[in-house]
Amino acid sequence: MTSPLKTLALLAVLLHAIRCVNTAAFIALACYYFASYCVNTSPAVQLPLTPLTLSSATT
Known part of the structure; x- marks a missing residue:
């Protein structure tokens, strides 16, 4: 068993x-x-954001 001082x-x-x-x-x-x-650098190529069309089942 180790001594308490060694453990501390x-x-x-x-x-x-x-x-x-x-x-x-x-x-x-x-x-x-x-x-x-x-x-503050912007990326060299910025991709356009395209909205997703919602199906009629989710609305």
């Missing part, structure tokens, strides 16, 4: 690793959203 140390290391991963994910998402907000 392992838990502290695990929680620190999770915190680092969460911080990195937050920074990556912030950079992605900032870049997508700043870079």
Whole structure:
């Protein structure tokens, strides 16, 4: 059986690793959203939107 101090140390290391991963994910998402907000490019080819005709059974 492991001692309580070893268990607490392992838990502290695990929680620190999770915190680092969460911080990195937050920074990556912030950079992605900032870049997508700043870079306002439209697609080279825009497809026309065509409305779908409703059948008489659904109306």
